[in-house]
Amino acid sequence: MSLLRAEGLTKSFGKTHALEGAGITIRAGEVVAVMGPSGSGKSTLLHCLAGILPPDSGTVHYGDRELTAMNDGERSELRRTEFGFVFQFGQLVPELTCLENVALPLRLSGMKRKDAERAARDWLGRLEVDGVADQRPGETSGGQGQRVAVARALVTGPKVIFADEPTGALDSLNGERVMHLLTTAARETGAAVVLVTHEPRVAAYSDREVVVRDGRSRDVEFAR
Amino acid sequence: MNTPGVYTVCIVLPMSIGHALLGLLESGPRHGYDLKRAYDERFGQDRPLHYGQVYSTLSRLLKNGLVTEAGVEAGEGPERKRYAITDAGVTDVERWLSTPEKPEPYLQNTLYAKVVLALLSGRSATEVLDTQRAAHLATMRELTRRKVDGDLADQLICDFALFHLEADLRWLELTAARVDQLAEEVTR
Numbered sequence: 001m002s003l004l005r006a007e008g009l010t011k012s013f014g015k016t017h018a019l020e021g022a023g024i025t026i027r028a029g030e031v032v033a034v035m036g037p038s039g040s041g042k043s044t045l046l047h048c049l050a051g052i053l054p055p056d057s058g059t060v061h062y063g064d065r066e067l068t069a070m071n072d073g074e075r076s077e078l079r080r081t082e083f084g085f086v087f088q089f090g091q092l093v094p095e096l097t098c099l100e101n102v103a104l105p106l107r108l109s110g111m112k113r114k115d116a117e118r119a120a121r122d123w124l125g126r127l128e129v130d131g132v133a134d135q136r137p138g139e140t141s142g143g144q145g146q147r148v149a150v151a152r153a154l155v156t157g158p159k160v161i162f163a164d165e166p167t168g169a170l171d172s173l174n175g176e177r178v179m180h181l182l183t184t185a186a187r188e189t190g191a192a193v194v195l196v197t198h199e200p201r202v203a204a205y206s207d208r209e210v211v212v213r214d215g216r217s218r219d220v221e222f223a224r
Numbered sequence: 225m226n227t228p229g230v231y232t233v234c235i236v237l238p239m240s241i242g243h244a245l246l247g248l249l250e251s252g253p254r255h256g257y258d259l260k261r262a263y264d265e266r267f268g269q270d271r272p273l274h275y276g277q278v279y280s281t282l283s284r285l286l287k288n289g290l291v292t293e294a295g296v297e298a299g300e301g302p303e304r305k306r307y308a309i310t311d312a313g314v315t316d317v318e319r320w321l322s323t324p325e326k327p328e329p330y331l332q333n334t335l336y337a338k339v340v341l342a343l344l345s346g347r348s349a350t351e352v353l354d355t356q357r358a359a360h361l362a363t364m365r366e367l368t369r370r371k372v373d374g375d376l377a378d379q380l381i382c383d384f385a386l387f388h389l390e391a392d393l394r395w396l397e398l399t400a401a402r403v404d405q406l407a408e409e410v411t412r
Contacts, residue, residue, distance in 0.1 A: 037397060037401055180372055199390075200360075200361065200364060200389070200390045200393040200394070201364065201368075201386055201387075201390050203361060203364075204361060204364035204365050204367070204368040204386065205365075205368055206365070207365075209358075209361055211354065211357075213400070218354070
């Protein structure tokens with residue numbers, strides 16, 4: 001049973017055809033790397049899958065619900081409750097402490113401050129960045145900031161984590177640490193991860209890969 | 225230590241056994257069996273040295289004056305002769321360590337030939353490249369798992385292989401992006 005399924009997606013920006021019939025299936029709990037050269041459409045595919053961008057045509061199903069038939073409010077509710085996001089940078093609120101940043105999605109869902117911060121502190125510990133709980137994002141290193149972002153993506157117990165070049169701004173060692181912690185935490189909680197990356201060593205943390213070329217996607221399976 | 229063998233075999237094993245044995249002797253005299261065990265533990269991965277290799281290497285080093293016999297140990301076993309490194313041996317190890325290895329293009333000739341032959345015969349070169357790419361990434365996944373579970377030695381050995389495989393993969397991607405252009409050139 002697929003958790004997330006996209007079929008025949010097309011998306012154009014002006015005269016640029018970003019997606020030309022792309023499809024992808026994500027099963028519960030798996031880590032899938034979406035790879036492809038710059039401009040191949042891999043980020044657009046992720047944005048359509050996550051309900052951030054509506055495709056021009058084609059469908060996206062989350063379980064048995066058609067995401068592409070939902071209105072903005074329903075999609076945004078789905079994103080908040082079922083999905084988690086990690087981007088390359090710039091996703092943490094600079095005015096809040098790291099602890100407040102991680103607690104934020106829970107607070108937005110109506111959880112009491114004390115409970116939200118307790119859960120946030122727990123996730124900061126699991127990502128090995130409890131030491132920066134009271135610092136603002138600007139006071140942390142790039143690697144610490146990304147781990148805080150991963151903690152924030154996981155704190156709501158999402159079913160899918162969308163990660164778009166999550167290590168793009170990090171050096172090898174920090175990038176791999178983030179990937180290790182992200183995939184370990186996702187596997188422990190049973191969350192699927194859709195990982196957009198152009199770095200093979202980052203993709204090697206996945207269970208399988210889908211290659212996007214010229215707006216079309218292709219499963220690349222290797223049977224031993 | 226957990227020993228990754230998939231890609232490291234072709235990178236680590238062609239190393240000069242003679243130099244490795246000399247290097248192991250620098251910490252003090254050892255007999256052949258002891259040397260084999262030390263080599264296997266550190267560098268043997270999943271392809272340990274044969275006794276024959278150890279003794280033929282030692283006799284060559286002895287002939288070249290890089291090691292010398294340092295007495296015979298009483299005890300069980302096939303060979304209890306102890307060997308010590310000589311000054312010439314130490315110089316040889318130093319020279320070996322300070323000389324870079326020839327940067328080898330490991331796979332590119334074979335892969336390039338496959339891509340060109342696919343294009344010449346009207347087959348899909350992209351298929352060839354994607355199949356190779358999937359095999360590379362499968363190996364990279366395996367090495368990554370070993371690295372994550374391993375100690376620092378495992379991590380460093382796996383990283384070496386991973387960076388090389390990544391370089392191959394980048395070449396595969398770049399070639400895939402230029403396959404139409406290459407098709408035009410080879411079929412012209």
